[in-house]
Amino acid sequence: MAYELPIPTQGTHTRPFWEGTKAGKLMLPRCEDCNRTHWYPRYICPHCQSMNLGWMEASGEGFIHTYAVQHLVFGKWAKEAPYVTAYIDLKEGDRMLTVLRGVDPLSPEDIKIGAPVRVEFEVASEDTHIPFWRVVEV
Amino acid sequence: MPGQLYKSAAIVGAAEANNIGFLDEPVTALQLHIEAIKNVCDQTGIPINRIEGVFSTGWSPELCEHLGITPKYIDTTAVGGSSFELHVHHAMAAIHAGIIDVALITHGENGHSARKIGGRGPSNYGMGGGGVTAPGTEMTMAYGLGGAPSNYAHTMVRHMHRYGTTSEDYAHIAKVSRDWATLNPRAAMYSKEKHPFGGPITVEQVQDSRLIAWPLTILHCCMVADHGGAVLVTSPKVAASLNTKPVWIAGAGESMAHWNMLEMDDFTATSAATSAQTAYSMAGMGPADMEMALVYDSFTITAAITAEMLGLAKRGEGHLLWKDGRAAPGGSFPINTNGGGLSFNHSGMYGMPLLIEAYRQLSGTAEDGVNGDKGKQTSARTCVVNGTGGTLSTTGTLVLVADDD
Numbered sequence: 187m188a189y190e191l192p193i194p195t196q197g198t199h200t201r202p203f204w205e206g207t208k209a210g211k212l213m214l215p216r217c218e219d220c221n222r223t224h225w226y227p228r229y230i231c232p233h234c235q236s237m238n239l240g241w242m243e244a245s246g247e248g249f250i251h252t253y254a255v256q257h258l259v260f261g262k263w264a265k266e267a268p269y270v271t272a273y274i275d276l277k278e279g280d281r282m283l284t285v286l287r288g289v290d291p292l293s294p295e296d297i298k299i300g301a302p303v304r305v306e307f308e309v310a311s312e313d314t315h316i317p318f319w320r321v322v323e324v
Numbered sequence: 325m326p327g328q329l330y331k332s333a334a335i336v337g338a339a340e341a342n343n344i345g346f347l348d349e350p351v352t353a354l355q356l357h358i359e360a361i362k363n364v365c366d367q368t369g370i371p372i373n374r375i376e377g378v379f380s381t382g383w384s385p386e387l388c389e390h391l392g393i394t395p396k397y398i399d400t401t402a403v404g405g406s407s408f409e410l411h412v413h414h415a416m417a418a419i420h421a422g423i424i425d426v427a428l429i430t431h432g433e434n435g436h437s438a439r440k441i442g443g444r445g446p447s448n449y450g451m452g453g454g455g456v457t458a459p460g461t462e463m464t465m466a467y468g469l470g471g472a473p474s475n476y477a478h479t480m481v482r483h484m485h486r487y488g489t490t491s492e493d494y495a496h497i498a499k500v501s502r503d504w505a506t507l508n509p510r511a512a513m514y515s516k517e518k519h520p521f522g523g524p525i526t527v528e529q530v531q532d533s534r535l536i537a538w539p540l541t542i543l544h545c546c547m548v549a550d551h552g553g554a555v556l557v558t559s560p561k562v563a564a565s566l567n568t569k570p571v572w573i574a575g576a577g578e579s580m581a582h583w584n585m586l587e588m589d590d591f592t593a594t595s596a597a598t599s600a601q602t603a604y605s606m607a608g609m610g611p612a613d614m615e616m617a618l619v620y621d622s623f624t625i626t627a628a629i630t631a632e633m634l635g636l637a638k639r640g641e642g643h644l645l646w647k648d649g650r651a652a653p654g655g656s657f658p659i660n661t662n663g664g665g666l667s668f669n670h671s672g673m674y675g676m677p678l679l680i681e682a683y684r685q686l687s688g689t690a691e692d693g694v695n696g697d698k699g700k701q702t703s704a705r706t707c708v709v710n711g712t713g714g715t716l717s718t719t720g721t722l723v724l725v726a727d728d729d
Contacts, residue, residue: 191466191468192465192466193466194462194463194465194466195462195465196462197459197462199459200459200462200463225463225586226459226460226462226463226464226584226586226587227459227463228459251482251591252478252479252481252482252485252591253478253481254474254477254478254480254481254537254538254539254540255477255535255537255538256468256469256470256474256537257535257536257537257538258473258534258535258536258537259468259470259474260470260471261470263468263470266468268538269468271467271468271469271474271478272478273478273585273586273591281586281587282463282586283463283464283467283469283585283586284467285466285467285468294538294539299481299482299485310466316466
């Protein structure tokens with residue numbers, strides 16, 4: 187079935203990230219000088235302002251930092267409402283946004299901040315596999 | 325010990341467009357600007373052609389051409405709803421430097437009318453300058469976020485988690501803001517006659533209203549209406565020559581933490597802690613010296629967090645100002661006396677109504693109510709004003725004080 191939700195427009199410097207997703211890997215930009223990762227991908231390291239940037243494979247594990255349940259939605263996501271959005275703290279320390287999987291949007295109080303999550307990839311198009319995060323069954 | 329710029333400029337007048345709110349007859353943003361500018365110049369007696377500096381969120385060149393003036397100083401700072409507090413800071417610096425004596429800060433936004441006739445104009449808030457090609461956008465656009473509520477809801481959940489608060493705690497902010505609006509005939513939610521959803525509301529009604537982005541119901545969210553406003557900021561010398569009362573800028577500060585919420589380090593804090601520190605320091609004053617506050621209330625949670633950042637409450641206790649009634653009409657520390665973005669007016673960017681209400685309160689010209697009703701004028705002589713722009717991103721803080729007479 188065709189993917190009908192918004193597909194990101196790929197940038198000029200994020201090719202390694204999108205190539206990674208096609209191989210089932212979550213790639214993070216990392217500064218070759220200060221060794222720290224960052225997110226979203228920059229042209230310059232936001233920690234030490236070096237432009238000597240590379241990529242590393244992340245663990246694909248993280249935790250829920252905070253979340254919300256989207257009820258009033260316009261555009262392509264409207265037919266999916268209600269759904270849970272969440273900011274994820276990666277084990278590596280950076281933070282990503284996701285539509286959270288494996289949770290019940292009608293029982294928001296049952297979702298636990300700090301709960302472990304794992305990344306998975308959805309094939310949106312031949313070029314774009316989109317990372318989503320799912321709560322890990324304990 | 326106040327800083328160098330302390331009282332180096334004053335707000336000498338503040339006015340709105342002829343009609344604001346949910347206007348039946350659609351208006352353009354430009355019209356809202358021009359009406360407000362004309363009104364503030366009439367109020368102060370400063371002719372439009374005496375304006376030397378023009379500060380707006382991207383509109384300045386078009387406005388100068390439209391008004392037929394040639395300014396000496398042009399500023400188009402557009403960092404979201406806080407822009408207007410930054411404009412005051414910038415105008416003060418330009419006046420202090422001796423470049424100009426008369427600055428116009430102006431706002432026009434047809435958030436409501438735009439649904440009929442289009443055209444928000446070059447206000448430039450929301451996405452960064454990179455638009456769809458910005459990497460921050462690239463890495464968030466897949467995930468079903470839309471308008472401001474969809475993002476801000478995450479901050480309320482984090483605040484609840486960290487401090488054990490509930491969404492009902494914040495609902496008191498919406499209720500109290502509405503109480504203020506019922507004293508203000510210009511507030512969009514002044515009465516049921518003015519708007520079907522206007523008039524007093526209860527905490528229960530806030531909680532039971534339509535769910536937008538859990539835990540935010542619609543009454544936790546500001547409105548999107550039409551608003552135009554303008555203030556004039558001048559040197560002390562010009563201020564002394566006018567018939568209007570000056571409201572002195574004792575302190576001003578600005579800052580930002582992130583632009584994209586992805587980079588928001590602490591979801592329960594904003595850069596207002598920094599901008600307020602700058603402003604308080606310039607004023608030689610602190611939170612305990614403030615007698616009222618006007619804070620951007622895009623959402624109830626925005627107001628609660630901001631009160632904490634300004635030092636008006638401990639972390640996690642901002643909502644208590646409203647819940648305890650201190651912020652309410654008749655309370656010991658009035659906040660958002662016009663009804664706020666929640667119940668007065670919010671056109672997309674709310675920084676200008678903050679300035680106008682601050683001027684009215686501290687110059688003693690706040691509206692007096694109608695038909696014998698008690699009005700919203702308070703006895704406050706000092707006020708801290710804080711604008712918040714973007715997604716809790718940019719902040720501008722002002723410490724304003726009434727004239728000594």
